[in-house]
Amino acid sequence: MAEVLVLAEHSGSAVKKVTTELLTAARRLGSPSVVWTGPGSDEAKAKLAEFGAGKVYVAGGIDFDDYVVAPKAELLAQLVASVSPAAVLIAGSAEGKEVAGRLAVKTGLGVLTDAVDVAAADDGAALVSHANFGGSVNVHAKVKSGAAIITVRPNAIAALPADGTADLTPVEFAVSDAAKAAKVISREAAQKSARPDLQEAQIVVSGGRGTGSADGFHVIEDLADALGAAVGASRAVTDAGWYPHAFQVGQTGKTVSPQLYAAIGISGAIQHRAGMQTAKTIIAVNKDAEAPIFEIADFGVVGDLFTVVPQLIDEIAKRKG
Amino acid sequence: MNIVVLVKQVPDTESERKLVPGSGTLDRAAADGVINELDEYAIEEGLRIAQAHGGEVTILSVGPQRAAESIRKALSMGADKAVHVLDDGLAGSDALATSAVIAAALGQVGFDLVIAGSESTDARTGVVPAMLAERLGVPQLTQASKVDIEGSSVTVRRMSDDGYDVVTASLPAVISVLEKINEPRYPSFKGIMAAKKKPVQTLALADLGVSADSAGSAGSVTEVVDFAARPPRAAGVVVKDEGDGGAKAAAFLAERKFI
Numbered sequence: 001m002a003e004v005l006v007l008a009e010h011s012g013s014a015v016k017k018v019t020t021e022l023l024t025a026a027r028r029l030g031s032p033s034v035v036w037t038g039p040g041s042d043e044a045k046a047k048l049a050e051f052g053a054g055k056v057y058v059a060g061g062i063d064f065d066d067y068v069v070a071p072k073a074e075l076l077a078q079l080v081a082s083v084s085p086a087a088v089l090i091a092g093s094a095e096g097k098e099v100a101g102r103l104a105v106k107t108g109l110g111v112l113t114d115a116v117d118v119a120a121a122d123d124g125a126a127l128v129s130h131a132n133f134g135g136s137v138n139v140h141a142k143v144k145s146g147a148a149i150i151t152v153r154p155n156a157i158a159a160l161p162a163d164g165t166a167d168l169t170p171v172e173f174a175v176s177d178a179a180k181a182a183k184v185i186s187r188e189a190a191q192k193s194a195r196p197d198l199q200e201a202q203i204v205v206s207g208g209r210g211t212g213s214a215d216g217f218h219v220i221e222d223l224a225d226a227l228g229a230a231v232g233a234s235r236a237v238t239d240a241g242w243y244p245h246a247f248q249v250g251q252t253g254k255t256v257s258p259q260l261y262a263a264i265g266i267s268g269a270i271q272h273r274a275g276m277q278t279a280k281t282i283i284a285v286n287k288d289a290e291a292p293i294f295e296i297a298d299f300g301v302v303g304d305l306f307t308v309v310p311q312l313i314d315e316i317a318k319r320k321g
Numbered sequence: 322m323n324i325v326v327l328v329k330q331v332p333d334t335e336s337e338r339k340l341v342p343g344s345g346t347l348d349r350a351a352a353d354g355v356i357n358e359l360d361e362y363a364i365e366e367g368l369r370i371a372q373a374h375g376g377e378v379t380i381l382s383v384g385p386q387r388a389a390e391s392i393r394k395a396l397s398m399g400a401d402k403a404v405h406v407l408d409d410g411l412a413g414s415d416a417l418a419t420s421a422v423i424a425a426a427l428g429q430v431g432f433d434l435v436i437a438g439s440e441s442t443d444a445r446t447g448v449v450p451a452m453l454a455e456r457l458g459v460p461q462l463t464q465a466s467k468v469d470i471e472g473s474s475v476t477v478r479r480m481s482d483d484g485y486d487v488v489t490a491s492l493p494a495v496i497s498v499l500e501k502i503n504e505p506r507y508p509s510f511k512g513i514m515a516a517k518k519k520p521v522q523t524l525a526l527a528d529l530g531v532s533a534d535s536a537g538s539a540g541s542v543t544e545v546v547d548f549a550a551r552p553p554r555a556a557g558v559v560v561k562d563e564g565d566g567g568a569k570a571a572a573f574l575a576e577r578k579f580i
Contacts (some may be wrong), residue, residue, distance in 0.1 A: 068463070069461060070461065094447060094480065095464075097447045098447070098448065101452040102452065102454070102455040105420065105455040106455065109542065111446075113447065113448060114445065132548075134334075136338075136551055137338075137550055138548060139545055139548040140545070141543055141544065143542050144542055144543070144544055181459070181491070182461050182489075183489055184486045184487070186486070186487045187485075189481070190483050197482065227574075235500075245466065245499065245501045246482065246485075251358075252359060252500050260574075270335065271334060274334070277554070283570060283573065285566070294556060297556065298573075299558050299570065299573040300559035302566075307566075307567070308562050308567045309567065311568060312567035313567075315572075319575060
């Protein structure tokens with residue numbers, strides 16, 4: 001069976017959940033081989049094996065994070081040439097898509113972005129599902145020939161374990177000077193929270209204009225913490241500077257696909273729905289009964305979020321005992 | 322400095338967006354065309370950089386005849402001139418084919434700095450700026466919320482998962498911008514009048530040396546197999562808060578096993 005390359009998303013040796021989702025999708029197309037960038041593969045081996053990785057190609061001695069995107073694309077291009085994979089799977093983050101784009105130019109292979117599902121067609125080639133126009137149209141797409149480069153939306157495919165050996169296979173690789181042209185000179189992280197990653201979280205609690213201020217937005221964080229959720233924000237909130245842009249959900253922000261999405265004080269304009277409409281379950285709290293968010297919510301409360309949400313938090317605490 | 326801003330005309334998000342039966346390509350005639358929102362920020366950033374450092378702003382757009390409206394709007398915001406790549410052979414181009422056409426046009430126009438929106442609101446692939454950096458062999462400074470230029474070096478804040486990275490490179494370079502970077506200006510009446518006289522050069526694929534079989538549907542390596550409207554989400558239960566809204570929400574979450 002042909003290999004399917006999976007570019008691992010990881011933070012040090014911690015394997016991100018989307019990597020296990022990519023491995024699950026890869027198994028439908030062939031034999032999954034992880035591509036590991038930088039250190040940490042020894043510690044990650046067990047986790048990768050648990051999700052069916054056959055091989056793990058390790059380019060360990062390089063700090064890929066010192067440069068923007070290009071070195072990862074270069075490594076993948078080298079492996080595409082030597083392995084001739086059936087497909088290349090990459091996480092559908094902003095950076096993942098950029099890696100995919102550069103890899104497509106290097107190899108001439110077609111790129112299919114933001115897949116919400118991946119299947120094997122009758123001929124074994126990858127058939128990809130997209131949820132276009134903010135989830136209003138379902139599209140199936142494929143490449144006409146050759147291997148497909150596919151970026152997969154985090155949380156869209158349920159990760160399932162499978163037996164694998166995750167044989168660590170060192171790769172001889174050197175980053176070209178050209179790929180070092182854009183250099184990262186420093187990193188500024190917002191206050192690091194213990195909350196799950198926005199795109200990987202099972203539950204996302206998002207606040208909108210209704211929170212009224214940066215201070216008012218704290219109630220969103222409180223509810224998120226009660227549910228073990230990630231915090232999201234509508235564009236109105238990030239435009240006003242009440243919460244950082246990295247947490248914006250919607251057309252010009254992040255696309256999330258959690259099991260539960262709580263839209264608090266968010267009217268639900270189409271630009272916001274574009275980023276969250278593939279959530280499995282949606283609840284909404286808004287004081288305006290006419291808000292469009294109620295048209296797509298599984299459960300909605302028309303009321304003042306500053307009374308409804310604290311009560312909800314209390315109830316959650318009670319039920320947890 | 323020679324600044325080229327990439328502008329894409331997209332269907333208005335507020336209008337109903339459709340695909341063409343058969344090809345599965347975007348039905349560009351079915352909806353109102355507007356400048357891709359993030360491209361307005363790219364235009365604004367180009368104008369600000371030209372103002373601060375001197376230079377000229379050229380709008381580059383690849384698209385059908387009606388994209389001329391968006392080009393004219395970009396000129397009315399203050400750009401100096403424009404290039405419109407217009408050719409029937411472009412229809413159905415995927416991201417990889419489109420990036421080849423844009424790169425060919427940039428090669429002909431010349432540039433110190435290319436500025437794009439980080440993604441379009443229609444296809445939302447977000448791959449084209451990275452593809453251009455790769456094709457042109459210049460640094461990629463994408464997902465930028467701030468751009469600083471000093472001499473021949475350019476430094477941006479690149480959005481990361483939980484903050485931003487500071488990234489630096491030498492010109493020429495490709496930048497893509499996020500909407501937190503600036504506040505795009507509205508065209509003034511004077512700008513609108515002036516735009517009517519600004520030069521717009523129209524180029525066909527042959528002018529760029531791009532062969533017909535490497536653009537459009539024929540030159541695209543991806544294809545749509547089929548598509549269907551997603552069934553609308555059924556609205557669920559909506560209750561009015563009568564002092565128990567939070568409790569009712571909790572009961573719903575418990576029933577669905579979220580708590």
